[in-house]
Amino acid sequence: MSDAQSPTDFDPVEPNTGEDFEPVDVFPDSNDFDLRPGADSCFKCSVCDTNCPVAEVDDDFPGPKFQGPEQWRLKQTDDDYEIDDSVMSCSNCMRCDNACPSGVPLSQMHNTARGEYVENQMSKTDLEYWRNRILSNYRLSASIASKVPRLATWGMNFGPARWLMEKTMGVTKERDFPEFATQTFREWWAERGGADASRRNAQQRREELGLDRDADKKVAYFHGCYSNYNTVDVAKAMVRVYEHYGYEVVAPEQKCSGTPMFANGMLKDARRHAEVNVSSMSDLVDQGYDAIASCTSCSMALRQEYPELFDIDGIEKVSSNTFEAVEYLRIHEDVKEDVQEAQVSGELAEEFAYHAPCHARNQGLERQSVELFRDLEGAGIEDVGESCSGISGTYGWKEEKYAKSMDIGEEMFEHMEHAEGEVGMTECPTCAMQMEHGTGYEIRHPLELLEAAIVE
Amino acid sequence: MAINSDVLVIGGGLAGLTSALKAAREGADVRLVSYKQSSLRHASGLVDLLGYTPDGEGPVTDPYAAMGDLHDAHPYQTVGVETVREAMDLFDDVTDYRGDHTDTNALVPTHGGTVKPTARYPTGAAAGLASDDRDVLLVGLESMVDFDAPHAAAHLEAAGVPFDVRGETIRFPGDLQADAKITRYAKLLDTNGEVAVRGRKKGARDALAERVNTVREKEERVGFPAILGDDHTDAVRAALEEKIGADVFEVPMGPPSLPGLRLEDRLFEALDEAGASFETGNPVVDFDADGDRIETVYIEKNGARIPNSADQYVLATGGLVGKGIESDRESVHEPIFDCHIEHGEDRYEWFDGDAFGDHPFASFGVETDETLRPLTASDSVEFENLRAAGSVLGGYDFAAEKSGSGVSIATGYVAGENAAAEAR
Numbered sequence: 084m085s086d087a088q089s090p091t092d093f094d095p096v097e098p099n100t101g102e103d104f105e106p107v108d109v110f111p112d113s114n115d116f117d118l119r120p121g122a123d124s125c126f127k128c129s130v131c132d133t134n135c136p137v138a139e140v141d142d143d144f145p146g147p148k149f150q151g152p153e154q155w156r157l158k159q160t161d162d163d164y165e166i167d168d169s170v171m172s173c174s175n176c177m178r179c180d181n182a183c184p185s186g187v188p189l190s191q192m193h194n195t196a197r198g199e200y201v202e203n204q205m206s207k208t209d210l211e212y213w214r215n216r217i218l219s220n221y222r223l224s225a226s227i228a229s230k231v232p233r234l235a236t237w238g239m240n241f242g243p244a245r246w247l248m249e250k251t252m253g254v255t256k257e258r259d260f261p262e263f264a265t266q267t268f269r270e271w272w273a274e275r276g277g278a279d280a281s282r283r284n285a286q287q288r289r290e291e292l293g294l295d296r297d298a299d300k301k302v303a304y305f306h307g308c309y310s311n312y313n314t315v316d317v318a319k320a321m322v323r324v325y326e327h328y329g330y331e332v333v334a335p336e337q338k339c340s341g342t343p344m345f346a347n348g349m350l351k352d353a354r355r356h357a358e359v360n361v362s363s364m365s366d367l368v369d370q371g372y373d374a375i376a377s378c379t380s381c382s383m384a385l386r387q388e389y390p391e392l393f394d395i396d397g398i399e400k401v402s403s404n405t406f407e408a409v410e411y412l413r414i415h416e417d418v419k420e421d422v423q424e425a426q427v428s429g430e431l432a433e434e435f436a437y438h439a440p441c442h443a444r445n446q447g448l449e450r451q452s453v454e455l456f457r458d459l460e461g462a463g464i465e466d467v468g469e470s471c472s473g474i475s476g477t478y479g480w481k482e483e484k485y486a487k488s489m490d491i492g493e494e495m496f497e498h499m500e501h502a503e504g505e506v507g508m509t510e511c512p513t514c515a516m517q518m519e520h521g522t523g524y525e526i527r528h529p530l531e532l533l534e535a536a537i538v539e
Numbered sequence: 540m541a542i543n544s545d546v547l548v549i550g551g552g553l554a555g556l557t558s559a560l561k562a563a564r565e566g567a568d569v570r571l572v573s574y575k576q577s578s579l580r581h582a583s584g585l586v587d588l589l590g591y592t593p594d595g596e597g598p599v600t601d602p603y604a605a606m607g608d609l610h611d612a613h614p615y616q617t618v619g620v621e622t623v624r625e626a627m628d629l630f631d632d633v634t635d636y637r638g639d640h641t642d643t644n645a646l647v648p649t650h651g652g653t654v655k656p657t658a659r660y661p662t663g664a665a666a667g668l669a670s671d672d673r674d675v676l677l678v679g680l681e682s683m684v685d686f687d688a689p690h691a692a693a694h695l696e697a698a699g700v701p702f703d704v705r706g707e708t709i710r711f712p713g714d715l716q717a718d719a720k721i722t723r724y725a726k727l728l729d730t731n732g733e734v735a736v737r738g739r740k741k742g743a744r745d746a747l748a749e750r751v752n753t754v755r756e757k758e759e760r761v762g763f764p765a766i767l768g769d770d771h772t773d774a775v776r777a778a779l780e781e782k783i784g785a786d787v788f789e790v791p792m793g794p795p796s797l798p799g800l801r802l803e804d805r806l807f808e809a810l811d812e813a814g815a816s817f818e819t820g821n822p823v824v825d826f827d828a829d830g831d832r833i834e835t836v837y838i839e840k841n842g843a844r845i846p847n848s849a850d851q852y853v854l855a856t857g858g859l860v861g862k863g864i865e866s867d868r869e870s871v872h873e874p875i876f877d878c879h880i881e882h883g884e885d886r887y888e889w890f891d892g893d894a895f896g897d898h899p900f901a902s903f904g905v906e907t908d909e910t911l912r913p914l915t916a917s918d919s920v921e922f923e924n925l926r927a928a929g930s931v932l933g934g935y936d937f938a939a940e941k942s943g944s945g946v947s948i949a950t951g952y953v954a955g956e957n958a959a960a961e962a963r
Contacts (some may be wrong), residue, residue, distance in 0.1 A: 135722070139720065139726045142719035182863075183575065386843070402843075444819075445846075450816060
């Protein structure tokens with residue numbers, strides 16, 4: 084017999100759970116989200132590792148299986164276990180979530196571990212901590228810059244200043260800072276007449292469409308920081324497209340979605356912003372609005388990261404009523420047929436090299452733009468493949484991560500060069516930065532093309 | 540409102556992909572939805588039809604000939620042997636797999652040193668066939684413990700292969716970490732990325748070939764674990780062949796599997812070329828029906844239910860492992876449409892006491908009519924517009940028979956063809 088001899092009184096046909104069975108509470112009570120079922124579901128097939136864009140170019144990064152379930156188990160069995168600092172090399176692309184056949188919440192585990200690492204193990208006097216904090220609070224920097232947009236755009240791309248930023252802060256000087264809009268989306272929105280104007284536009288449009296003038300078609304727009312301060316045309320396109328279908332749009336009070344904060348383990352900052360977003364969005368959901376985001380990382384944050392990381396009143400209501408802008412129209416309108424019948428001319432009559440952002444993938448949106456626009460007359464769209472762009476928000480802005488970010492992006496750059504078009508397209512603002520940085524192409528958002536196709 | 544198509548295929552494995560591809564080629568507007576990425580990256584990448592009979596006889600030489608002797612409820616009998624051939628023609632048309640020149644099974648060495656009877660194999664495995672009498676050198680990598688080359692070689696010799704086979708273990712050049720992922724090796728070889736060997740930078744392909752040359756004697760073929768590139772595997776193999784001066788092949792590995800991943804990529808590409816739509820990442824959890832017609836299914840995304848409507852539906856969600864069939868202590872069920880699954884009332888009837896015995900659970904699955912529509916306990920059709928394909932079907936034990944890929948391709952083909960024909 085082996086050492087693992089079974090107890091003689093154990094009968095597998097009638098397990099002895101009825102008598103003298105005292106369940107042991109292995110892990111003490113805690114207010115944290117219980118990740119144990121997720122860790123237990125991992126059967127170590129390692130398919131998540133095949134999705135990791137970082138592990139593909141850097142074998143020092145131990146990959147999602149280690150960062151998630153393995154590290155979580157190590158933490159439970161050893162009180163002195165410290166989170167491995169490699170968690171800071173995870174770019175939070177979240178692709179591993181889509182790989183797991185057992186539904187292990189990998190990105191939730193990574194976000195939790197990273198938050199713990201930053202909170203307990205990272206020195207708060209370290210430059211790295213402050214560099215990451217400043218990068219992840221882009222909204223703050225952008226709101227200041229937008230007061231003097233032209234000066235800020237110039238100043239942020241001024242050579243000696245950038246050299247100094249790299250030397251002192253570790254922000255790479257290789258990249259160009261994005262241009263700040265001279266009028267933010269919210270300024271434009273207010274000047275246009277805000278929600279009242281949108282309601283009038285929607286009512287007029289419903290009459291044109293033969294719908295009930297007071298039909299219940301209303302959405303709350305989560306524009307995020309980037310389309311407010313930088314790519315204002317994307318936000319304007321969203322408003323015009325939605326009004327075209329008879330929706331009234333509101334642009335409620337909002338802060339950063341938290342995406343860059345999650346990626347930097349700044350969970351306290353993220354929570355502060357999330358509280359504002361959840362509060363304003365959940366009130367609107369109660370009034371019958373759905374939340375719509377045009378940035379796939381914003382919609383990912385509201386849908387998935389919020390309920391996985393925070394326990395805030397109304398958070399699940401918001402997450403289950405949040406949609407990506409084009410996705411929502413695919414569900415509720417005949418947008419596919421409208422595009423098939425449409426024709427584009429002018430500035431957007433182009434061949435587009437389209438890149439699907441990682442954060443669009445888990446939402447099932449990686450094919451949406453290609454499938455929607457492939458029958459559009461006057462424009463063409465080509466998928467440049469499934470690789471990650473490599474920038475992952477703030478990741479590629481870090482001096483020590485820049486080279487890795489470009490290594491990851493190389494495959495996408497090559498595919499873009501081979502694609503017929505010389506204009507890029509993506510939903511994600513930072514993927515757009517990377518696409519432009521690697522190819523020099525101008526990058527557009529699908530909503531801009533949709534506007535050109537269907538809005539007169 | 541909902542996201543609409545003529546045919547909606549649920550499941551992104553071999554059955555779902557074949558089904559969607561066939562329906563799209565028949566002219567239907569097809570949409571495929573899959574809970575997660577395709578299960579193909581868990582698979583070896585070999586495509587088998589029938590390796591052993593249900594009685595364990597084999598390896599089977601001619602799978603088509605042996606299909607005729609299968610019991611009536613076997614999916615191959617439901618669709619018919621001629622249809623299996625048609626389905627394989629479709630597979631051959633969209634892939635560059637080998638083996639289509641003959642009805643006879645090929646014998647492909649596996650990473651455990653066994654020999655698997657299989658109908659089709661990737662080009663990269665072609666030089667490794669066990670029926671070839673040229674001597675073989677198997678090269679293992681120190682950090683890849685899944686493939687112990689000397690052990691696999693000894694196993695093959697014990698199995699009586701008609702050639703000499705030797706295993707050597709080397710270090711992959713560049714001192715990669717011991718837990719480097721298969722995608723890391725593949726990427727380095729795809730790009731011929733630089734690795735440092737004794738302080739000198741070299742292309743990964745050249746450096747790997749040099750190491751193999753120090754251990755190769757006169758063997759005319761050299762087998763590696765299946766890590767030889769992802770996007771440019773043919774180029775990687777050709778470069779190694781030139782530098783080593785011998786034929787090079789890949790030995791299929793367990794999950795995660797690059798040959799499986801490459802097949803997945805190829806089939807999705809073919810689906811795109813056929814004009815179909817697809818998405819992965821979220822499960823179908825519920826449906827609405829009007830009588831015995833399914834009207835809409837719902838995909839769950841973090842609490843939101845995304846309606847998807849089609850005229851015809853194909854259920855290709857997998858078996859007990861793929862979670863297309865679920866079980867608890869009381870019963871066995873199909874989780875989306877609750878299609879009937881025949882099973883003993885007492886769960887102790889579901890398995891055999893012998894680990895390698897004849898387990899009833901291995902054949903659990905939905906039973907269908909001849910057009911692959913699932914049947915209720917009283918043999919009436921569950922839904923008039925639902926068909927089932929792949930391992931959600933009952934009546935066969937793919938693990939024992941080595942028939943998983945063939946049944947998926949054949950039933951996927953038939954389900955897709957019928958769905959497209961019925962779609963209005």
